[in-house]
Amino acid sequence: MGLILAQLLTGLANAGALFMVASGLSLIFGVTRIVNFAHGSFYMLGAYVGYSLMQVLPGAVGFWGAILLSGLVVGLIGALVEVIVLRRVYAAPELFQLVATFGVILVVQDLALAIWGPTDLLGPRAPGLRGVVRVMGEPVPQYDLALIAITPVVALALWYLIARTRVGVLVRAATQDREMVAALGVNQRWLFTGTFFLGCALAGLGGALQLPKGGADLLMDFTILAQVFVVVVIGGMGSLPGALLASVLISVLNVFGVSYLPQSTLVLMYVVMVAVLMWRPFGLLGRAEVAGELGQVGAPEEPIRPAGWPIRATVAAALAVLAALPFWGSPFSVVLATDILIFCLFAASLHMLIGLGGLVSFGHAAFWGGGAYVAALLVARLDVPMEVAMLAAPVGAGLAALAVGWIALRASGVYFAMLTLAFAQLLWSLVLQWGAVTGGDDGIVGVWPADWASGNTAYFYLALALSVGGILALRHMAHAPLGYALRAARDAPLRAEATGLHTRRLQLVAFALAGTLAGLAGGLFVFSKGSVFPNELEISRSFDALIVVFLGGVKTLSGGWVGGAVFESAEDLLTRFAFWRLTLGLLIIAVVIVAPEGIVGAARGLARRAGLTRDADPAREDAR
Template sequence: MAFYIVQFLTGLASAASLFLVASGLSIIFGVTRIVNFAHGAFYMMGAYIAFTLTEQWSGALGFWGGIVAASLVVAVIGVLVEIVLLRRIYHAPELFQLLATFGLTLMVEDLVVLTWGPSDLVGRRAPGFKGAVDFFGQVIPSYDLFLIVLGPLVLGALWLLFQRTRWGVLVRAATQDRDMVAALGVNQKWLFTSVFALGVFLAALGGALQIPRDAVHHALDLRIIVDVFVVVVIGGLGSILGAFVAAVLVSELNAFGILIFPTISIILVFAVMAVVLIVRPWGLFGRKEAPARRTPGLTIIPWRALTSLERLGAAVVLALAALLPFVGGNYALTVGAEIAIFVIFAASLHFLMAVGGLASFGHAAYFGLGAYGVAFLAKLAGLPMIACLLLGPLLGTIGAIVFGVFAVQLSGVYFAMLTLAFAQIVWSIAFQWVGVTGGDNGILGVWPEKWAGSPAHFYWLALGITALIVASLRVITFSPFGFALRAMRDSPLRSEAIGIDGKRIQWMAFVIAGTAAGIGGALFAYLKGSVFPDSLGISLSVDALVMVLLGGIETVSGAIIGAIVYKALSIWLVSQTDWSKLVLGIFIVLIVVVFPKGIVGTFETLTARRRRPPSAEPAVLSAEMESAR
């Protein structure tokens, strides 16, 4: 019994740091509606800066002074980020804000390696808490007991701040309806800045307090951000008490899951997240939000049919791409095949987002399932390559069929978070079901047959399938089904009033997008000759979002251009510099600021303005204002 009590207390100690980070993210999202993917980066910066201050400045600041000073330094950095970058894009679509914070994350990952090196750093013990307490033969670190006490104290301080101060009242009001708060004359800019500063301070404090418990390394950001998303969703967006309860729940599931359910311990947390989203989308302690008001720039421009000249241009580009084997070497052909595969992946997500209005944060699940489907059929069943390519993606289709039933019942950020939960469940199964998937070792030896084994032949295969998938998605978009899907996206109530079964239409779109992604994953398995759980991971899902948003979600060919630019730039930077993430992150942030509609979207907007006669401006502006209403 003593062992289980100690395990429970260890879980509570972990919950304290997780609560600090999650409460910061919950506050930031609740008020600003920014899906701050860089929150994990601020946590990591807090740990690194705290390590430096407690090691090199311990004489001047002391250990605890270094912890607080590190959190304040990161908070100031957060304020600068909010003023210089995020304040410029508050009126941009929410997903572009995600793109900007993802770019920041890439930059921070390389900056910490450049500053502190790639090796893990081990911090010193906290003064006064270096020993341990004996509990019926079991040892409890005294620092864990300190964290257990600290968590409720921080919760109480935050409760007083939000319940007993005017600033706290404004923050709680903005969490429920920020437009109404603005209508009352509150300066939203400085309210957002102060909220962001507090959220970043809490994240940095959570990271700084972990240095006596864990080694500091440059992968801390991605490790913590997934758990933080889970906590925020379970507890409820904007709820501090919810973040505390959910942090305890998640930490205890992690602590006891490895003991009671060792083969599915990782799955438990994401299963709970999925159940909460399905039963109570706004979380255990959250409240239903006021209906979102549409702002200019969010209306997706209807896709139009290609003109004869544009069809000719597309055919010429495809023909030129098919000539690559005659002028490029094997490396260029391998890179070209990989880019073509990611065009399929990005186009499938673009179809779901642009036509269906459904932003998925877990689209890699179906890409990875398609890859695993091919690996199972090729290695376990010994089927030929053509059969594997035809049947393997069906595993992605099955996943989309099952998950889509639940996902389409939600909308907005709740839909996105449920897709993330499902994707993480699939990733956890692949990671822990070692007997079937190989776990972290993956499935090796998934090579194409002789007829597709040369780089040139495989490139032509990938290019042909890519062209077929992109064309098929476009045909579906302009079919009666596509028009019904867009009607549901633009006006669910009117669509249902005229007899459109909106949920069924959205579910079918979800399945179509999942199947297309599965086809891309099947090709990817043959390209790499192996399949690993990373093909299902959150980082790959974010890559797909980046490709779509870089190209432009309001465009026809945005996903294609975005995938080509992002993937080609990523591969080229890796071969040219050790700081590829830093350069790529800067590029992404510049694109968001300079081209808020994406590369293709900005080009089309400029072209349309040049072609528009001056007399048409008032009519167009009136139409845009009416659309915004």
């Protein structure tokens, strides 16, 4: 009994920091509709800033003062980021902003590395709260009890701010209807900046508060991000009581999981998340989200047409030059080109889903990593030949996508995105914790291609054939009835249904197809590397693909593979330098601000201005 109570208290103490980060994320989403992926970075900054302040400020007053100050400092940094970066991209497609926040993640990571160094920092213990208290015979750290006392205070203060003050009224009104608030003459810019300040300050506060328990390290940002997403999604996006409820639920679940099911704590968390979302797609206390036009806000998309002969000839020539690479390039360039080709196929599959289907998936790595693991497991555990494994990868990933899509497509917009993320995380945690089969953290090694494909050149040709074939097939589909039906379901779902289209089934087909091709890319990947590790299923891999799609340009047909090629080459080039994340992050932010239509969209605009291509509207063309 005492042990259970002590564990319950630990869980409640852990819930504090989690709640503060989650409520900040929820607040920001509610008002600005931005899913702030950089929120974990602000939490990490809070921990580091708090650490530095505690070195300078003495005693108990200094300790608590440092925590409050870190909240303030991080809040100001957040407001700065909002003003410098996000304010410029509010007009861009809604989810384009996530690309910008991803750039912020990279920048913060390298800045933290430069300022505080690579070693993990041990947090100072709170003055006067270093001991333990016996609760029914079990030791409970005093600091845990302090956290349990502080969390309700913060929650109450937040509730007072939101429910009882004028600022709170504006925040609530903006959460309900942003346009109406703007129409009433509220300065939306300052409301957004203020919300960012508050949300980031809460994250910083959470980071500083957990210092005595967890310290500060460079992996904190993604670790907390995964948990915070779970919390916010279970509680309901934009709901503060929901965030509190879910924080407590998840923290307590984790503590008990560690004691009683140590092999499946992570799995447990994501199973709960999937279960809640299947039961209530909008979270426990969330409201139904009006299906947003994710990725489709802004200037209307132009009608597509098959490429004219100049473009076809150029592409054919470029492909011929690429196919001759083993004859004119270095051995290293052949390996690099193989990597790029495989990544392009992965990116193109997600691009089809987002571009044609309007379905923004946050968990596409599930099918890439899933395909890789299917192939690796078959080869390593069952001695299956490469050819069969290479076929099983897309089939396995496609079937998984069919199952995931069947459930996730019950929701739409951000909730669809979150459900896909939940499934990807579930798969990741399964692979990580089911070590007996998957090898866990050690991954699966020694997965080499068959003899005929084992040379770098031979494998390059295999990757070239399958990737280019896959990308061309996707492109062909865009010009076929299926592609048009998908765009119809995306442009005007009611009209599509009222002209006989089964929109959900169409979207399921697209989802399964995207999963299949991502699985094929994953299968190609595992044989090119000879090994696979759980990080191929991580959130950051899904984000890579998303960023590539948005950088390439959602409203174009070639955005996927062009973005993939540019991103993968840039990353390869930059990783040779120190602080490459900083450079890449700044580069991403720059593209977001300068070319919100993506690389292909911007190139098309330039070509049109130069008179190289025609306007999409013949009427305007005639008028010229």
